[in-house]
Amino acid sequence: MFPVERISVPQTILKISVKRLRFGSLAQIRAFRHATQVQTKASPKKSTKPDKALSKAKMSKRTSYEHSELGHTTIKRAKQVDENLPYDQLREALGAQDEIKDVRKVAHWFHSKDLRIQDNTALHHASELAQSAKKPLVCVYVNCAADESWHGTSAARVDFMCEGLKIMQKELKEINIPLVFLECEDRKKIVETVIAWFKEQNVSHVFGNYEYEIDEMRRDLELVNSTGRDVQVSLYHDQTVVEPGTMLTGAGTPMKVFTPFFKAWLDRVGSEPELLDTRPPPAAHPSSMKKELKHLFDTPAPKPAKDKQFATTEDQKRIRKLWPPGHAAAEKRMDSFLQQIPDYASTRSNPAANSTSRLSAYFSAGMYSVRSALQKLVDYNSGSADFTATSTQAGVHAWVRELVFRELYRQTSLATPHTSMNLPQNLNFTHIQWRQHDDDAETAWHKWITGTTGEPFIDAGMRQLASEAYMHNRLRMNVSSYLTSNLLLDYRRGERFFAETLIDWDLANNTLGWEPSYTVFNPVSQAERNDPEGAYIRKWVPELRDVQGKAVFAPHARLSRSEFERLGYPEPCVDWKASKERCLKRFKEGARRAADE
Numbered sequence: 001m002f003p004v005e006r007i008s009v010p011q012t013i014l015k016i017s018v019k020r021l022r023f024g025s026l027a028q029i030r031a032f033r034h035a036t037q038v039q040t041k042a043s044p045k046k047s048t049k050p051d052k053a054l055s056k057a058k059m060s061k062r063t064s065y066e067h068s069e070l071g072h073t074t075i076k077r078a079k080q081v082d083e084n085l086p087y088d089q090l091r092e093a094l095g096a097q098d099e100i101k102d103v104r105k106v107a108h109w110f111h112s113k114d115l116r117i118q119d120n121t122a123l124h125h126a127s128e129l130a131q132s133a134k135k136p137l138v139c140v141y142v143n144c145a146a147d148e149s150w151h152g153t154s155a156a157r158v159d160f161m162c163e164g165l166k167i168m169q170k171e172l173k174e175i176n177i178p179l180v181f182l183e184c185e186d187r188k189k190i191v192e193t194v195i196a197w198f199k200e201q202n203v204s205h206v207f208g209n210y211e212y213e214i215d216e217m218r219r220d221l222e223l224v225n226s227t228g229r230d231v232q233v234s235l236y237h238d239q240t241v242v243e244p245g246t247m248l249t250g251a252g253t254p255m256k257v258f259t260p261f262f263k264a265w266l267d268r269v270g271s272e273p274e275l276l277d278t279r280p281p282p283a284a285h286p287s288s289m290k291k292e293l294k295h296l297f298d299t300p301a302p303k304p305a306k307d308k309q310f311a312t313t314e315d316q317k318r319i320r321k322l323w324p325p326g327h328a329a330a331e332k333r334m335d336s337f338l339q340q341i342p343d344y345a346s347t348r349s350n351p352a353a354n355s356t357s358r359l360s361a362y363f364s365a366g367m368y369s370v371r372s373a374l375q376k377l378v379d380y381n382s383g384s385a386d387f388t389a390t391s392t393q394a395g396v397h398a399w400v401r402e403l404v405f406r407e408l409y410r411q412t413s414l415a416t417p418h419t420s421m422n423l424p425q426n427l428n429f430t431h432i433q434w435r436q437h438d439d440d441a442e443t444a445w446h447k448w449i450t451g452t453t454g455e456p457f458i459d460a461g462m463r464q465l466a467s468e469a470y471m472h473n474r475l476r477m478n479v480s481s482y483l484t485s486n487l488l489l490d491y492r493r494g495e496r497f498f499a500e501t502l503i504d505w506d507l508a509n510n511t512l513g514w515e516p517s518y519t520v521f522n523p524v525s526q527a528e529r530n531d532p533e534g535a536y537i538r539k540w541v542p543e544l545r546d547v548q549g550k551a552v553f554a555p556h557a558r559l560s561r562s563e564f565e566r567l568g569y570p571e572p573c574v575d576w577k578a579s580k581e582r583c584l585k586r587f588k589e590g591a592r593r594a595a596d597e
C-alpha cells in the first residue's frame with residue numbers, strides 16, 4: 001500500500017488530508033447527489049458548470065499539499081527496491097529462524113485480505129500444529145484506523161471488513177477458538193503491538209498469510225526480525241492458486257505479460273489440479289480449552305473510525321444490502337453466478353447486463369478464496385480443472401481469465417515492488433507532464449468525481465460508483481482513460497479516489513488498472529458498443545432517461561440546441577478529439593524525456 005518512503009507528510013498536513021479523505025470516502029455520495037440535484041433543477045446554462053457552492057466549500061481547502069496522493073519516491077530508489085526484493089529479504093529472514101520445538105500457544109494473525117476461516121491456508125496450518133501439540137490456537141486482528149486512512153480505504157470497505165470480522169469472531173467462538181481484536185493508533189507500531197500481545201499470551205508460533213504489497217512485506221519482515229528466538233513465524237501463500245513469483249519466463253524471470261502468463265497458468269492448473277484443493281476450517285477446541293481461554297472471547301469488534309463512517313444510515317443500509325459481508329454471502333453469490341456463467345463471455349462487457357460475478361469485494365477482503373470459487377467451477381466443469389478454451393464453456397474460460405489477471409497482478413506486486421510505491425509499472429510514464437493544479441484542473445476533477453463531465457458513459461460510471469461503491473469493469477477502463485487522457489489529470493488522483501470509494505479496493509488490481517496507456521477510449525463509441533440500448537446510461541443518468549435512440553450516447557452533439565438545453569445535462573467538458581491529441585503529444589514527450597535520461 002502506500003509505503004512509508006513514498007511520501008513524508010507532516011502530521012499537520014495529514015490532519016488536513018483526512019478532511020480530503022472524508023470528501024472522497026464519505027461526503028462524495030452526498031456531493032454527487034447534491035451536484036445532480038443542482039443539475040436537474042438548474043437552468044441548462046447554469047447546469048453546465050459545477051456547483052459553485054459545493055466547489056468552494058470543498059475546494060477552498062485544497063492546497064498543493066493535499067495532493068499527497070501524488071507523492072512518490074525517485075526512479076533511482078524504485079529501481080533499487082526492485083533489485084533487492086523485500087520478498088527475498090522476508091524469505092531469507094523466515095528461513096534463518098531457529099525452529100521452536102516447544103509449542104506453548106499457536107496464533108493466527110488475520111490481515112485485511114484473509115477474512116475467512118474457510119480455506120484459509122495459514123489458519124489451517126496453525127490449527128494443525130495446535131492440534132498435534134494439544135495446545136491452544138488463538139486468533140488476532142490488529143485494527144489500525146490510521147493505517148486505513150493512510151491507504152485511503154473507503155468507508156464501504158471498512159464497514160464491510162468490520163462486519164466480516166464480527167461474523168468470523170462468532171464462527172470461531174462456535175468452535176471454541178477466540179478471535180481477539182487489538183487496537184493500534186500508530187501504523188508504525190502495529191508490529192510492536194502484536195508482539196507485546198504474543199508475549200503476554202505466551203505464544204510460541206505465529207502463522208499468517210503473505211501480503212504482496214511493499215509495506216506489508218516490510219511489516220512481516222519487522223515481525224520476523226523482532227520476535228527473535230521467542231516466537232517462530234510461518235507465512236503461507238493464500239491469495240492465489242499459483243504461488244506468486246513462480247511463473248517464470250524462459251530466462252527465469254517472473255512473467256509480466258498476460259497472454260503467456262495465462263497460457264502457462266492454464267497448463268499448470270490443468271496438470272496440477274491439487275492446486276485448487278481447499279482446506280477445512282480449523283478444528284474445534286475442546287470445551288476445557290474454551291474455559292482456559294475465556295478471557296480472550298468477546299473483545300469488541302472494531303468500528304469504523306470517524307473519517308470512515310457512512311455519511312448517512314441510508315447509505316449504510318444500501319451498501320450493506322448490496323454487499324452482505326462474510327463467506328456464506330460470497331458462496332451464495334458464487335452459486336447464483338454459476339447460473340449465468342454460460343452468458344459471461346458474450347455479456348461481460350455490457351454493464352447493463354450486470355452479468356459479472358460481483359465477487360471482487362469478497363476476493364479482495366479474502367472473504368472468499370479463489371480456490372473455493374475455482375472448485376465450484378471444477379464441479380460445474382464435470383470435475384475437470386482444464387479451463388482451456390477448447391475444453392470448457394466460453395463463459396467459464398472467460399471468467400477464469402479474469403481471475404488470472406488477479407493472479408498476475410499479485411506476482412507483479414511481488415516482483416516489481418515499485419508498483420505499490422505510487423509509481424507506474426512502466427517507469428517511463430513517470431515523465432508525463434500532467435496538467436498543473438489550477439482552477440481549471442480542479443473544475444475538471446470535480447466534474448469527473450461528481451459524474452457531471454457531459455459524457456454520458458463516463459458520468460454513468462461515476463454515478464454507479466457513488467451509489468454502489470462499485471463500478472463495472474468496462475466503466476473503470478473508460479473513466480480512468482478519460483481522467484488521465486482527456487482531462488490529463490495525474491492518474492494517481494483517480495487511483496486514490498477509487499481506493500477511497502470502492503468496496504473492492506485492491507492495491508494490485510487498482511494500481512495496474514490505472515497504469516497509464518496510449519490507448520484512449522472514446523466514450524461515445526465505447527457506450528454504443530457495450531451499452532447498445534443505452535440502458536446503463538439511462539439508469540444512472542436520469543437527466544437522459546427520456547432521450548430516444550442513439551442521441552443518448554452523445555446528447556450535446558446529436559440533439560438540437562433547445563432539446564439539449566431542456567435536459568439540464570452538462571455539455572462535454574472537453575473536446576474529445578483535441579484532448580486525445582494533447583494527451584498523446586504529452587505522453588510521447590514524456591517517453592522522449594525518459595529515453596534521454
Ligand SMILES: Cc1cc2nc3c(=O)[nH]c(=O)nc-3n(C[C@H](O)[C@H](O)[C@H](O)COP(=O)(O)OP(=O)(O)OC[C@H]3O[C@@H](n4cnc5c(N)ncnc54)[C@H](O)[C@@H]3O)c2cc1C
Nearest residue numbers: 356357358359360402403405406473476505506509510513
Ligand atoms: C482502473 C481500474 C481499477 C480497478 N480497481 C480494482 C480494484 O480496486 N479492485 C479489484 O478487485 N479490481 C479492480 N479492477 C478490476 C475489475 O474492474 C474488477 O475486479 C471487476 O470489475 C470486479 O467485478 P466482478 O467481481 O463482477 O468481476 P468478474 O468479471 O466477475 O471477475 C471475477 C474476478 O476476477 C478479478 N478481475 C476481474 N477483472 C479484473 C481485472 N481487470 N484485473 C484484475 N482482476 C480482475 C476480480 O477479482 C473479479 O472479482 C480495476 C480495473 C480498472 C480498469
